[in-house]
Amino acid sequence: MQTELWNDAAGGFHPVSAPDFLPEARLQEVQLRRLRAVVGRAYAHVPLFRQRMEGLGLTPEAIGGLADIAKLPFTVKTDLRDTYPFGLFASPMGDVVRLHASSGTTGKPIVVAYTREDVDVWAEVMARTFAACGLHRGDILQNAFGYGLFTGGLGAHYGAEALGATVIPVSGGNTERQIMVLKDFGVSALCCTPSYFVHLIERAREVGVDLRELPLRVGVFGAEPWSDAMRAHIEAEAGVKAYDIYGLSEIIGPGVASECAVQEGLHVFEDHFYPEIIDPETCQPLPDGAEGELVLTTLSKKAMPMIRYRTRDITRIISEPCACGRSLRRIRRIGRRSDDMIIIRGVNVFPSQIEAALLEVEGTLPHYQIILTRERGLDQIAVEVEVTAEVFSDKIRALEAVRARLAQAIEHICGIRVDLRLVEPRTIARSEGKARRVIDQRNI
Amino acid sequence: MKLQQLSLFLENRPGRLGAPLEAIAAEGINLMTLSLADTAQFGILRLIVREWERAKQVLEHAGWVVNLTEVVAVDVPDRPGGLAEVLRVLESAGLNIEYMYAFSLRRGDKAILIFRFEDPDPAIDVLKTAGLHIVDAEELFSHFP
Numbered sequence: 085m086q087t088e089l090w091n092d093a094a095g096g097f098h099p100v101s102a103p104d105f106l107p108e109a110r111l112q113e114v115q116l117r118r119l120r121a122v123v124g125r126a127y128a129h130v131p132l133f134r135q136r137m138e139g140l141g142l143t144p145e146a147i148g149g150l151a152d153i154a155k156l157p158f159t160v161k162t163d164l165r166d167t168y169p170f171g172l173f174a175s176p177m178g179d180v181v182r183l184h185a186s187s188g189t190t191g192k193p194i195v196v197a198y199t200r201e202d203v204d205v206w207a208e209v210m211a212r213t214f215a216a217c218g219l220h221r222g223d224i225l226q227n228a229f230g231y232g233l234f235t236g237g238l239g240a241h242y243g244a245e246a247l248g249a250t251v252i253p254v255s256g257g258n259t260e261r262q263i264m265v266l267k268d269f270g271v272s273a274l275c276c277t278p279s280y281f282v283h284l285i286e287r288a289r290e291v292g293v294d295l296r297e298l299p300l301r302v303g304v305f306g307a308e309p310w311s312d313a314m315r316a317h318i319e320a321e322a323g324v325k326a327y328d329i330y331g332l333s334e335i336i337g338p339g340v341a342s343e344c345a346v347q348e349g350l351h352v353f354e355d356h357f358y359p360e361i362i363d364p365e366t367c368q369p370l371p372d373g374a375e376g377e378l379v380l381t382t383l384s385k386k387a388m389p390m391i392r393y394r395t396r397d398i399t400r401i402i403s404e405p406c407a408c409g410r411s412l413r414r415i416r417r418i419g420r421r422s423d424d425m426i427i428i429r430g431v432n433v434f435p436s437q438i439e440a441a442l443l444e445v446e447g448t449l450p451h452y453q454i455i456l457t458r459e460r461g462l463d464q465i466a467v468e469v470e471v472t473a474e475v476f477s478d479k480i481r482a483l484e485a486v487r488a489r490l491a492q493a494i495e496h497i498c499g500i501r502v503d504l505r506l507v508e509p510r511t512i513a514r515s516e517g518k519a520r521r522v523i524d525q526r527n528i
Numbered sequence: 529m530k531l532q533q534l535s536l537f538l539e540n541r542p543g544r545l546g547a548p549l550e551a552i553a554a555e556g557i558n559l560m561t562l563s564l565a566d567t568a569q570f571g572i573l574r575l576i577v578r579e580w581e582r583a584k585q586v587l588e589h590a591g592w593v594v595n596l597t598e599v600v601a602v603d604v605p606d607r608p609g610g611l612a613e614v615l616r617v618l619e620s621a622g623l624n625i626e627y628m629y630a631f632s633l634r635r636g637d638k639a640i641l642i643f644r645f646e647d648p649d650p651a652i653d654v655l656k657t658a659g660l661h662i663v664d665a666e667e668l669f670s671h672f673p
Contacts, residue, residue, distance in 0.1 A: 290589060471537040476593045478535035478572060478644070479626055480565050487569075506570050508539050510591040 098220065098247060100211040103355050104410040111411060112150060114355050118383035120147050123156065126389045129174035132167060133157070133391060153358065153381060154369050158392045164194035164334060173197050175387040185233040186333045196235070196333050197387035203242065205384055209339035209353045210243020216344045216351065216410075217304050217327040219273050221248030226265055228276035228284075229307070230256035230516060235337025236307055240275050243339060249273070256280065256516035259287045266298055275304035278314060278326075279519035282449070285321045296323030304329055306338050308519055309418050309436060313443045328417055334393055335380050341415055349402045349414030356384050359415065360392070361401055364422050372403040377422055378415060396423045426456065426522060428463045431500045435521045438467060438502075441493035445486070446475055451512045458526040466503040467494060470512055529652050529662050530598040531642070532580045536573045537593055540566055548573065551590045552583050560668070561642070563629035574629070576642065578669045600648050601631065601668060603638045603661040611641065617658040623651050631668075640668070 106114070124144040126133040136157040137143065146155055164172060173180065181200050185193040198206065219225065225244045229236030237255055244251045254265055256276065262284055265271065274281070281303060288295050303318060306329035318326045330350050331338035340357050341350035352359045357380050361370045364377040378395045382388075398421065402414040419436045426433045435454060443449050451470040456463065467490075475486045483506065491504040513520070538544045545564070552559070552575075560576040577583045580596075587594050604610050618625060623645060631640035640663055645651040652662055 290591075471593050473593045473595075476535075476537055476595050478533065478574060478595050478597045480567060480572060483537075483570065483572070484567065506537070506539075508537060508544070509593050511539070 098211070098215050100208060100246065101215045103353075104212060104216070104351065104412055106355065106411055108411055111355060115358055115383060116147075116150050118355075119150065119153060119358065119381065120144065122381070122383055122385065122389045123147055123391065125174050125386070126391055130172055130389070132163060132172065133159075150358075153360065153392065156381075156392050158367065158379065158394050159390055160394050161194065161334070161396075164196075165192055168192050169195040170197070172388055172390075174389055175199050180387050182238075184235045184238075184333055184337065193233075194334065196337075199386040201384075201386050202336070202388075205356055206239055206336050206339055207242035207246040209336065209356060210239050211246035212243075212353060213329050213339055213342040214240075214244055214247050214249065214273075214304065216342045216408075217273075217329070218302055218325070218345060219244070219247060219249055219304075223249040223272045223302075224252065224270055225249045226252045226254055226262070226269070226271045226274040228254055228256055228262055228274060228280065229338075235331070235333045236277075239331070239337035239339055240304075259284055260291070263288050263291065263293055266295070266300060267293060270299050272299050273302040273304065274300060274324075275306075275329075277307045277515070277519070278305040278310035278318065279308060280514075280516055281305060281318060281322070282314065283514045285318070289321075295321065298323075300324055302327065306330060309420060309424075311419070311436065311439055311443065311449070312417075313440075314449050317448045330415070330418065332395060334390055335382055335395075336385065340380065344406065344408040344410060346407045348406065349416050351406065351410050351412040351414050354412055356382065358383055359401060359413065361399070362394075364394075364396075364398075372401040372413070375400045378418075396421045398422055424522070426454070426465070426524075428456065428465050428500060431498070433465070433498045433500060437498045438494055441497045442469060442490060444497075445489045445493050446472065448472070448474065450475075451510075451514075452521070453512045454522045456522065456524045456526050463526060464503065465500065466505060468505045468507045468512060470509050471506050472509070529600070529664050530648050531576055531601050531665055531668070533597045533599045533642070533644070534575045534577065534580055534584055534587070535595040535597060536575070536587065538571045538573050540569055540571050544571075545573065548587055548590075548592055552577065552586055555582065555586050557583050557586070561629075561631045563627075563642070565627065576631075578665075597644065598648050600643045600645065600652055600655070601640050601663040602643060602655055603635075603663055604641050606637050606639045610639070614641070614655070614660060617654060617660065618651065621650075621654040623654060 127144050179199045180197045182198040185195045227240050229240050231237030241251055303324040303326040315326045327343045329342045331340040341352040343350050360379040361376040362379050370376045378397045378399050380393050382390045397418045399415045399418050420434045450472050453468045455466045487504055494502050536548055557577055557579050563574045565572045584594050604614050626644040628643045
């Protein structure tokens, strides 16, 4: 029974997945050994970390057990910006074999570095990710994550190769070509952002290609939060099993956590990335099971160790055993980020709430965008929703009713009245990477 | 007896009407008639074309959401009270008109009006029983070159 869950069609799990099944005591032993090493390394080579440790009167010897991690100072995104570009590196450039950078929506991007060893660890955790999603040697993976400064493309590429799958490095964009490759190359698995895949499904339908009739079996999606309803839509429209994976450039890129066949949370590859949950307001650690902000420590990173990095992602740790047999703890699927929160006229609104309201009315998720403006000192929120074939009618009255229902659902869930605008299909910009849901035009 | 009408969603801002019309013109598809219903924020463009299947395909391929509805074309006497007579027939049968618009084509002493009913079939029966002439697609398009 257990074998079925983590095995795949090739029979037997890939040896790369072995650390997923370490007994708890053995896992904690590995974690502690690596934690002490990485704290020592950061202390010795990263001036900012050393200063903060000294400010707290700490040395690496303060780490006696895993619980002592709570004594250590946090690292936040602005630390990467403030030390731009290379200030947090713990390795000389001679040992750094790769740089990536995040797009950065405001100001400068953040730069991350990898040694040869880091690249190998990354390939390992991504191979474990794909294995957990049911991929194996013989699978043909269309990698539609962007190749380049973004970590998604190359991270997935190395991982799939390490697993022994066949990788098609098609990268993001050029949807017509994606559809051609899907059709012609016998692709069995595809990875990209979930919003791009929804766009791909839409485009395939327009050009008369039914993805359900292709050999495509598995979709591996990450780099942005997506709802369960969006998963149901993808699975029904494309005839795939859709898996959620999690990662962030600051930690390594994709490969921090992945769903397994059970799909009740994402296993954190905690032999390399140690997870904690904290209260985002008080910064106090919370027990497993409590909801809060995810904090990650890279246990084996060489070029750029991250100690207690605040991800801003809101989730909780599931420590109960998983039916798949993996001993790695899980995190619940991430629905929101603490910095996605929009404060409008004193009300806290999350894009995921707006999404839930739109889904409730339409049944599937339409393309939408939230636009914030300020008129005479007062914040205004508009939600633009593309008209879909499902809700479109030749009658004005019917469309007005759809508009009213959408606005009411949002008001009901978020407690705020929005200016709801129906817009023409394909007028909201499609992203080939992460979807940009909120356009803030307020000058605050 | 029924005509196929295509409807498109348009945002109510300058230039939006031209794009779909150009898209079908580029395919050499001639418009029989159209009607535009609008609110402050959006509008619905309704089109009657002979080659509605091709027009629908062209518009959908270009990204528009296209709705297909059956409507009824009725010959209405082109004199004072002509339309009122037709409406009386529908009213006495308890039939509700969702919307209506005039066809751009006129034939002798008749004007053609397009009616949208929730259910067109009972309306056609009522109109025919009252002696009114329903114009079907073949007859309608035979007037165009």
